[in-house]
Amino acid sequence: MPNAEDLRAALLTLRLAVTVTALLLLIGTPIAWWLARTKSWLKGPVGAIVSLPLVLPPTVIGFYMLLAMGPWGPIGKLTDALGWGPLPFTFSGVVLASVVYSMPFVVQPIQNAFEAMGERPMEVAQTLGAHPLFAFFTVAVPIAKPGFITAAILGFAHTIGEFGVVLMIGGNIPGKTRLISVQIYDHVEAMEYARAHWLAGGMLVFSFLILLALYSRRKGRFDG
Numbered sequence: 001m002p003n004a005e006d007l008r009a010a011l012l013t014l015r016l017a018v019t020v021t022a023l024l025l026l027i028g029t030p031i032a033w034w035l036a037r038t039k040s041w042l043k044g045p046v047g048a049i050v051s052l053p054l055v056l057p058p059t060v061i062g063f064y065m066l067l068a069m070g071p072w073g074p075i076g077k078l079t080d081a082l083g084w085g086p087l088p089f090t091f092s093g094v095v096l097a098s099v100v101y102s103m104p105f106v107v108q109p110i111q112n113a114f115e116a117m118g119e120r121p122m123e124v125a126q127t128l129g130a131h132p133l134f135a136f137f138t139v140a141v142p143i144a145k146p147g148f149i150t151a152a153i154l155g156f157a158h159t160i161g162e163f164g165v166v167l168m169i170g171g172n173i174p175g176k177t178r179l180i181s182v183q184i185y186d187h188v189e190a191m192e193y194a195r196a197h198w199l200a201g202g203m204l205v206f207s208f209l210i211l212l213a214l215y216s217r218r219k220g221r222f223d224g
Contacts, residue, residue: 009183036114058164094170113147
């Protein structure tokens with residue numbers, strides 16, 4: 001059975017996933033909108049940068065994030081100047097790294113939804129005198145709602161399952177940065193297979209239910 005340490009790791013992971021998903025929806029939506037609408041030559045480079053976590057090993061991203069957050073890195077210098085202190089081996093640092101690592105899982109579904117919408121709905125709204133920002137929230141967002149739901153599910157699930165990036169940035173500090181994936185690793189290293197089984201089995205069931213909900217939802221849309 002899971003003990004108090006396991007439950008702390010699970011709650012911390014849940015807190016991380018909720019925080020990261022909310023931040024990604026706020027940050028990723030304008031990026032997705034720009035990528036879906038722009039004709040700029042920068043669309044390719046920006047899209048490639050956003051998608052890098054899909055092909056790069058987590059250790060590569062974690063290594064460069066660690067350098068960037070360090071005392072001599074640009075992020076580290078900024079946080080030091082603001083009086084926030086260093087981000088590595090803190091929950092805030094893990095949040096920032098997770099936002100970068102899970103970015104494509106949120107941006108791409110929203111971008112695809114905006115692209116599928118086309119330009120016509122926004123043109124009609126502006127013809128009727130709607131302000132672009134008002135039209136975005138009252139026309140574009142409701143039409144792209146399926147993309148937002150998919151993005152939230154994928155971003156949340158991907159953050160839950162992170163290991164390499166969070167281990168490099170957050171380390172293994174109980175109650176602060178030790179997430180459920182790291183806790184499973186610790187149990188396996190200590191040959192505590194029964195305890196690892198409880199957590200790993202829970203993750204397996206959770207992942208299956210997330211994917212089941214996602215694919216069932218897609219099937220329902222196609223049937224409709």
